[in-house]
Amino acid sequence: MTRILLFCAAGMSTSMLVSKMKKAANDLGVDVSIEAYPESEMSKRVDEADVVLLGPQVKFVLPKAKSIFEPKGIPVEVINTMDYGMMNGEKVLKRALEISKK
Known part of the structure; x- marks a missing residue:
């Protein structure tokens, strides 16, 4: 099982995408x-x-996120703005799975 965590300002708008x-x-x-x-x-x-x-x-916390997660081998990426705005769950999921395999 792949564990995907999304982080945003308050965790609310992202919960719709989840x-x-x-x-x-x-x-x-x-x-x-x-x-x-x-x-x-x-x-x-x-x-x-x-x-x-x-x-x-x-996205301004990307350097902080990378410093926390990447030393443990966990990839970090900002969600594509268009996919986020359109709440394209399938596309965001596929991208998360793609970067998890790198």
Whole structure:
């Protein structure tokens, strides 16, 4: 199972995207765990992630996120703004799975 964590300002807008990602995972038969948290919880969630995605509104924390997760071999990426705005759960899920295999 791939554990995907999304971080945003408060964890609310991203929770809608998480629902769409979970539906896409179910439709595609992919075994994943997807959760959303406020970016202030990044340090507390290191052991819960295989992939970390940041909401576009918190892309300024990318260097901090990379310093927390990448030393543990966990890839970090900012969600594509268009995919986030369109709440394209399937596309975001596929991208998360893609970067988890690098």
